[in-house]
Amino acid sequence: MERAFYNCSSLTSVTIGNSVTSIGYMAFSHCSSLTSVTIGNSVTSIGNYAFENCSLDSLVFESETPATLGFYPLSYTNNCPLIVPCSAVDDYKTAWSDYADRITCSGTTTDMETVENTESSTSSATKLIRDGQIYILRNNKTFTITGQEVK
Numbered sequence: 001m002e003r004a005f006y007n008c009s010s011l012t013s014v015t016i017g018n019s020v021t022s023i024g025y026m027a028f029s030h031c032s033s034l035t036s037v038t039i040g041n042s043v044t045s046i047g048n049y050a051f052e053n054c055s056l057d058s059l060v061f062e063s064e065t066p067a068t069l070g071f072y073p074l075s076y077t078n079n080c081p082l083i084v085p086c087s088a089v090d091d092y093k094t095a096w097s098d099y100a101d102r103i104t105c106s107g108t109t110t111d112m113e114t115v116e117n118t119e120s121s122t123s124s125a126t127k128l129i130r131d132g133q134i135y136i137l138r139n140n141k142t143f144t145i146t147g148q149e150v151k
Contacts, residue, residue: 009033018042023050046073056080064088066095074099
């Protein structure tokens with residue numbers, strides 16, 4: 001469906017289930033509060049401008065196979081990390097060469113949250129906890145924290 005949630009300012013998080021195969025034209029475009037999206041493993045195409053002008057902190061893709069992208073589906077999305085299965089990173093970087101520098105590995109995520117920097121209200125990051133390892137995704141870079149969590 002085209003423009004399914006277009007300009008929905010109250011939408012903050014979306015999980016697109018495994019029964020969905022396509023994300024339509026401008027489906028989530030201009031959802032100014034949308035910060036987190038998880039896309040199930042059955043999505044095979046993402047339409048033109050699907051997530052344009054969203055304030056995304058992260059975009060998680062569960063499929064091993066990259067979807068076909070329309071025109072500028074991820075334009076003005078805060079340069080958020082595109083988190084894909086570790087075994088598919090190279091495939092995603094090849095298929096989505098315009099976004100290759102934003103693609104990072106996911107593995108099995110057991111916890112994910114946005115973490116606000118208490119010293120600066122303009123800075124936030126996404127914290128992933130996978131297999132006991134903590135990863136911080138900020139400004140299109142991944143940082144790994146080893147040992148125990150620092151509070």
